[in-house]
Amino acid sequence: MKTIVIIPAYNESENIVNTVTALTTSCPDVDYIIINDCSTDNTAAICEEHGFHYINLPINLGIGGGMQTGYRYAYDNGYDVAIQFDGDGQHNAEYIKDLIAPIKAGEAELVIGSRFIDKKGFQTSFMRRVGINLLGATLKLCGHVKITDATSGFRAASREVMEFFSKHYAQDYPEPESIIAVRVSGFRVKEVPVVMNERTAGVSSISTWKSVYYMIKVTLAILIYRLVGKKWR
Template sequence: MGKKLLVIIPAYNEEENIEKTVTAILNHKGQFDYIVINDCSTDRTGEICRERGYHHINLPINLGIGGAVQMGYQYALRNGYERAVQVDGDGQHDPEFLQSMMEYMTKYDADMVIGSRFIEKQGFQSSRARRIGIGIFTGLIRLVTGAKITDPTSGLRMVNRKVLTIFANNYPKDYPEPESVVMILNNGFQVREIPVVMKEREGGVSSISLKKSVYYMIKVPLAILIECIRRG
């Protein structure tokens, strides 16, 4: 029988957040396994992981969020985990919700469970500009798949063995969350959401700058449409 759950923590220049992120997981009653994917950080992220004895992989080049998360899925697949969940290294995701996500996945036989901050609208709700973008992605995903995903950019997402196997072999590279949801829905898998509370980043800088946000808003819808055309 496979191992229960692997927490994948992608981290790029998270020296201000990585220790509290890993500590929160280690202190959680579920005692889940974890792996930090250090995406060739230029700060002390890798050094902190080494000094603290964290389970981690140092990537030799920067692959971006998609490549880092895919490396985590490949690690989960090779090491026999039944489920994997992404928890971002910036400290915004609370491990307290991991147990309820596992229970929900089991109860509803879901293939992917997304932690959504927009169901009960508690905690940090992101900036107004990003909420507008998220709303656009929600509408587009509903248009092309028929499914309503309230928080398609959420990085807090749990998948079962079937989906992690797919993601280990094929995962979008740039801003992968909306694209990967569409890919899974179009392959007939069941995606569910549960309400969670997210925190605001306390330190460090988000990798999504204004310039990257513009690129994001152009690239992701095009990628979603291309995925649907390819499937059609």
């Protein structure tokens, strides 16, 4: 299976070299593409200097638009599986094969790496876990699917989902929204256990004060997806 790892990067100059080096050493047979989302630091220069494969967005599109660029690139270049892999060192490349396995076996079209199945490694703060559980309950209600780690950005998409994402992808906080979007469109979603690290440098894209707004917005988005129920396929 032709596999590509999409690494969204916004001001990740401190992490990007380690992330890519770790990825290429542990998975030499997969391709990767860095999506530099108009970083204000020297992320692009570092990529060029190290001869990395990267796409430079001329306008900051945010994580949604950035990931969508990756899915479009993957789809256009005939990949069978696209892995979303954060550029900040949170994700372990050794689990990529576990993410691909259900797609290979034809069990699901979207596979999510969850840190809460085996409850190993970095487990994030208590309040975050409460929020993630609430999102999981909403997804269960609206999408009839058991998701323990709705905000996980470590996931694998099949070619069909890649095509779907390259046309329709939630923009602001896309991880939970994309789950309900693929469910409404009739794809199967599966979770596999992974271990995540605490970010080695940089700050999470979601600050404490924004998290309440985030919760309200994402919950509403999931409900609206269910109510509108538009099938994009």
